[in-house]
Amino acid sequence: MDKDQVAEILQEIGVLLELKGENPFKTRAYVNGARALESLSEPLDKMVAEERLGEIKGFGEALQQKVAELVTTGRLKYYEELKASIPAGMVEMLDIQGLGPKKVKAMHDKLGVDSIEKLEEACKAGKVAELDGFGEKTQTKILEAIDFKRKYASRHRIVDAIYASEPILEALRDHPDVIRCSTAGSLRRFKEVIGDIDFLASSKNPIEIIDYFTKLPGVINVLAKGDTKSSVILEGGIQADLRVVTDAEFPFALAYFTGSKEHNIVMRQRAIQRGLRLNEYGLFRSKEETRDPKLLVPCATEEEIFHTLELPYIAPELREDHGEFAAGEKNELPRLIEWTDLKGSLHNHSNWSDGRNTLEDIAAHMNEIGCEYWAITDHSRASFQANGLDPERLRKQIKEVAAINQKLEDEGEEFRLLTGSEVDVLKERLDFENDMLAELDVVVASLHVPGSDEADNTKRLIRAVENPYVHMIGHLTGRLLLEREPYKLNQQAVIDACAATGTWIELNANPYRFDMDWRLWQYAKSKGVKCVVNCDAHRHEHAGFLRLGAGIARKGWLIKDDVINTLPLRKLREALQKKRSEV
Ligand code: DGT
Ligand code: CA
Numbered sequence: 097m098d099k100d101q102v103a104e105i106l107q108e109i110g111v112l113l114e115l116k117g118e119n120p121f122k123t124r125a126y127v128n129g130a131r132a133l134e135s136l137s138e139p140l141d142k143m144v145a146e147e148r149l150g151e152i153k154g155f156g157e158a159l160q161q162k163v164a165e166l167v168t169t170g171r172l173k174y175y176e177e178l179k180a181s182i183p184a185g186m187v188e189m190l191d192i193q194g195l196g197p198k199k200v201k202a203m204h205d206k207l208g209v210d211s212i213e214k215l216e217e218a219c220k221a222g223k224v225a226e227l228d229g230f231g232e233k234t235q236t237k238i239l240e241a242i243d244f245k246r247k248y249a250s251r252h253r254i255v256d257a258i259y260a261s262e263p264i265l266e267a268l269r270d271h272p273d274v275i276r277c278s279t280a281g282s283l284r285r286f287k288e289v290i291g292d293i294d295f296l297a298s299s300k301n302p303i304e305i306i307d308y309f310t311k312l313p314g315v316i317n318v319l320a321k322g323d324t325k326s327s328v329i330l331e332g333g334i335q336a337d338l339r340v341v342t343d344a345e346f347p348f349a350l351a352y353f354t355g356s357k358e359h360n361i362v363m364r365q366r367a368i369q370r371g372l373r374l375n376e377y378g379l380f381r382s383k384e385e386t387r388d389p390k391l392l393v394p395c396a397t398e399e400e401i402f403h404t405l406e407l408p409y410i411a412p413e414l415r416e417d418h419g420e421f422a423a424g425e426k427n428e429l430p431r432l433i434e435w436t437d438l439k440g441s442l443h444n445h446s447n448w449s450d451g452r453n454t455l456e457d458i459a460a461h462m463n464e465i466g467c468e469y470w471a472i473t474d475h476s477r478a479s480f481q482a483n484g485l486d487p488e489r490l491r492k493q494i495k496e497v498a499a500i501n502q503k504l505e506d507e508g509e510e511f512r513l514l515t516g517s518e519v520d521v522l523k524e525r526l527d528f529e530n531d532m533l534a535e536l537d538v539v540v541a542s543l544h545v546p547g548s549d550e551a552d553n554t555k556r557l558i559r560a561v562e563n564p565y566v567h568m569i570g571h572l573t574g575r576l577l578l579e580r581e582p583y584k585l586n587q588q589a590v591i592d593a594c595a596a597t598g599t600w601i602e603l604n605a606n607p608y609r610f611d612m613d614w615r616l617w618q619y620a621k622s623k624g625v626k627c628v629v630n631c632d633a634h635r636h637e638h639a640g641f642l643r644l645g646a647g648i649a650r651k652g653w654l655i656k657d658d659v660i661n662t663l664p665l666r667k668l669r670e671a672l673q674k675k676r677s678e679v
């Protein structure tokens with residue numbers, strides 16, 4: 097542990113002691129100790145080894161012993177015990193603007209507040225204003241600060257980050273002094289949830305670009321502004337970083353800031369094995385850390401960096417150290433699916449259940465935007481809150497779809513609606529009998545009311561998988577990103593059952609779901625299980641989810657052939673017949 101890390105821990109100990117109400121002399125000893133370390137000119141580990149910590153101003157026995165323990169073992173028992181003795185919520189409260197240890201302690205002692213949630217309650221009940229030294233104004237400020245923290249410090253679904261980033265990226269592209277620019281980080285890697293947005297630009301005029309960036313319309317707050325980098329808050333509360341580099345550095349910086357960290361570590365290792373050094377500034381002929389331009393191995397693009405390290409280009413979505421290096425060495429990286437490969441969606445709703453649009457409007461719209469087909473899979477009767485269909489209404493809908501398709505045919509259109517159902521997986525059975533399911537083009541089986549028992553949920557889904565009329569399982573775990581945890585399920589067991597029965601698994605492209613998770617598709621694929629990228633559309637605009645779903649499919653290493661709804665209509669119809677023809 098280096099001196100900055102040690103100083104940080106001493107500082108934190110001081111704060112924790114203050115939260116506990118320890119005597120101020122003890123508290124101050126740690127804070128002063130941290131400061132003394134920061135201005136130390138000698139290497140700390142050398143001083144520890146020579147037992148000379150006592151020479152540092154204000155370092156008594158206790159402090160010397162603790163610093164020595166930290167430097168030599170990287171841990172400190174006293175610190176860990178102290179931390180464990182204080183409610184985590186109290187420490188978290190310190191993050192709220194305007195709250196120091198004294199105020200947090202006072203509210204804890206007098207109001208029993210030990211978390212941000214309780215603090216909010218107490219403020220709303222007007223109890224904080226009544227405390228000595230607080231008052232109405234402070235109380236209001238605390239509430240505002242809580243809102244701020246929630247809004248700004250949280251994580252974001254990728255769709256929100258994409259929307260926030262696009263106008264900024266366009267504005268950067270438009271600037272005459274920007275040579276190249278890109279997003280980087282988790283957004284470029286297409287993670288389902290991201291922390292902050294990273295932008296990268298190359299220019300000869302970084303100060304000007306930074307200034308321009310901080311004044312763009314989507315920017316609501318500037319957190320930091322330097323000569324070559326800046327952090328801001330965008331509308332919607334998402335933090336965004338911009339770094340500006342020279343154009344020669346651009347590909348290296350792009351690779352570095354795209355990450356992931358895990359991927360970068362392996363890349364750096366590969367460089368070292370070849371007598372090179374890779375960092376955010378370049379790839380250098382050197383055995384030590386450097387950024388000396390004379391040693392640079394010039395690379396005009398990321399692709400050239402990969403080639404120099406004897407790898408084919410690795411798509412950003414695959415840069416998670418999830419096998420991309422082994423596959424790359426064997427030249428077996430997948431040729432990833434493109435969203436334009438998708439010909440339609442096989443799980444969607446209409447105004448017959450909880451969707452917005454009529455069958456006719458859906459057909460017209462999806463035809464218009466270039467789909468070849470669109471399945472209507474409204475809810476089944478058990479989903480009564482979603483106005484699920486009973487067999488009688490479903491049979492009526494089948495007739496209406498047939499009429500719409502007839503009309504399309506008469507007009508010489510190739511687009512078709514497909515009939516279907518998102519049939520509920522109930523406790524002992526499916527919501528429809530097989531004779532009903534047999535009348536449908538597409539059957540999606542979904543578990544909407546799971547139990548709390550993993551084995552039971554798994555059994556229910558496997559029973560659905562084993563039904564010869566079920567084509568695919570919808571939104572496998574029921575998760576809603578940043579809102580609802582997945583229900584308990586042995587996903588691997590369900591995947592195995594799908595493999596054994598020729599059942600497909602949906603990749604639900606709704607950005608709250610992206611379910612099944614991208615991390616499991618490599619396994620599913622290895623078992624021969626096919627994917628269906630579905631919009632689960634409830635209105636026209638949701639057709640746009642296809643693009644997002646394709647991004648997650650890419651992240652799951654999927655190629656066109658792995659995804660059923662890349663098939664043209666005739667081939668799709670054959671595929672839909674396959675499982676039921678084997679009964
Ligand atoms: P996020 O923002 O939490 O969703 O995830 P990222 O991956 O965008 O992470 P971020 O914004 O902290 O940093 C962007 C990239 O910069 C990251 O993917 C890899 C690179 N990077 C940042 N810090 C380090 C580091 O300490 N070591 C290495 N090797 N790479 C780093
Ligand atoms: Ca980031």
Ligand code: CA
Pocket residue numbers: 281292293294337
């Ligand atoms: Ca960042």
Ligand code: ZN
Pocket residue numbers: 518542544570571
């Ligand atoms: Zn559903």
